[in-house]
Amino acid sequence: MRVLGIESSCDESAVAVLDDREGLLAHRLFSQTELHATYGGVVPELASRDHVRKLLPLLKETLQEAASAAADIGGIAYTAGPGLAGALLTGAALGRSLAYAWGVPAVAVHHLEGHLFAPFLERPAPRLPFLALLVSGGHTMLIEVAALGEYRLLGESLDDAAGEAFDKTAKLLGLSYPGGAPLSQLAERGRTGVIRLPRPMLDRADLDFSFSGLKTAAMLAIRDRALDEQARADLALAFETAIVDTLVVKTERALEATGLRTLVIAGGVGANRSLRERLRLLADTRGVALYFPRVEFCTDNAAMIAAAGLWRLKAGQRDPLPIEIHARWPLGELLAPDGARSGQAH
Ligand code: KG4
Ligand code: ZN
Numbered sequence: 001m002r003v004l005g006i007e008s009s010c011d012e013s014a015v016a017v018l019d020d021r022e023g024l025l026a027h028r029l030f031s032q033t034e035l036h037a038t039y040g041g042v043v044p045e046l047a048s049r050d051h052v053r054k055l056l057p058l059l060k061e062t063l064q065e066a067a068s069a070a071a072d073i074g075g076i077a078y079t080a081g082p083g084l085a086g087a088l089l090t091g092a093a094l095g096r097s098l099a100y101a102w103g104v105p106a107v108a109v110h111h112l113e114g115h116l117f118a119p120f121l122e123r124p125a126p127r128l129p130f131l132a133l134l135v136s137g138g139h140t141m142l143i144e145v146a147a148l149g150e151y152r153l154l155g156e157s158l159d160d161a162a163g164e165a166f167d168k169t170a171k172l173l174g175l176s177y178p179g180g181a182p183l184s185q186l187a188e189r190g191r192t193g194v195i196r197l198p199r200p201m202l203d204r205a206d207l208d209f210s211f212s213g214l215k216t217a218a219m220l221a222i223r224d225r226a227l228d229e230q231a232r233a234d235l236a237l238a239f240e241t242a243i244v245d246t247l248v249v250k251t252e253r254a255l256e257a258t259g260l261r262t263l264v265i266a267g268g269v270g271a272n273r274s275l276r277e278r279l280r281l282l283a284d285t286r287g288v289a290l291y292f293p294r295v296e297f298c299t300d301n302a303a304m305i306a307a308a309g310l311w312r313l314k315a316g317q318r319d320p321l322p323i324e325i326h327a328r329w330p331l332g333e334l335l336a337p338d339g340a341r342s343g344q345a346h
Pocket of ligand 1: 135136137138139162163164166167178179180181184267268269270271272273298299300
């Protein structure tokens with residue numbers, strides 16, 4: 001089966017073609033980062049308008065690169081939520097219309113399920129069940145993934161998501177939006193131990209996170225110092241280390257609590273080099289198999305939506321024609337399609 005994936009939940013317009021035997025045939029992405037940069041965050045109306053402009057050209061290019069015609073596409077997967085309602089509608093409308101015109105099934109994919117299944121774009125692919133650390137701009141979660149649609153939330157952020165904390169602190173440091181990657185780059189020139197920030201929630205036995213206090217501590221540290229270039233780098237390193245320490249400790253506790261032997265890192269913050277290195281160390285020490293998608297599939301993309309959609313289509317899921325999107329869509333409300341346990345999709 002060959003699936004067309006469409007992602008438009010926030011500020012990335014993306015299209016991909018994934019084949020269950022041949023793998024990923026093509027993927028294209030346009031990031032609206034520059035469009036929103038002057039506002040310091042995503043402006044929903046501008047995002048929707050730009051998706052309308054970009055999705056069709058991206059679709060054309062992707063089909064061309066995949067050397068696929070409409071007749072080769074056996075199903076369509078589009079992000080139906082969570083995300084910005086207007087932005088979601090653009091991709092959903094395109095996906096549903098193509099499915100109708102081409103006479104193929106379409107499935108509405110949960111954006112976070114896309115992130116969770118992104119590692120299946122790589123070889124070797126992880127085996128179910130696994131523990132997922134899902135860290136993005138909107139979410140910080142530890143999830144036990146038993147099967148497609150069978151998720152147990154073990155812990156999550158009670159306030160800011162890890163990516164959100166990165167972005168806000170980066171802004172205070174005068175870095176561009178989204179700030180996770182530039183902050184991490186700045187941290188490379190920082191000196192260890194010069195500034196120390198708190199590791200929130202480590203004294204609590206549960207698996208929840210909280211990053212707003214850390215963000216405030218960083219803000220006070222910035223306010224109390226004359227910020228020359230070295231001090232900015234020192235602070236960036238202190239902040240990154242505090243977040244990574246917290247994520248690693250809670251991930252280790254989740255591995256202990258569940259006894260799971262496979263760990264998957266997903267979401268935009270999963271692109272962070274320091275986090276990857278520290279989790280690699282943790283996995284090696286505990287004899288746990290570690291999987292993460294390549295950096296470009298950690299952040300939002302359509303290949304991961306096609307990957308999750310392919311599993312659902314192969315499990316027999318067929319969604320009704322009316323376009324449905326869910327701006328809010330708790331992962332726990334997702335259901336496993338009948339037959340999802342019958343085997344791996346590819
Ligand atoms: O998954 P994603 O692309 O979008 C959401 O679904 O939220 O994640 C975006 C988040 C942003 O907050 C961005 O700053 C962060 O991922 N991010 C990083 C890195 N690359 C992206 N955070 C830390 N280090 C990075 N290298
Ligand atoms: Zn995302």
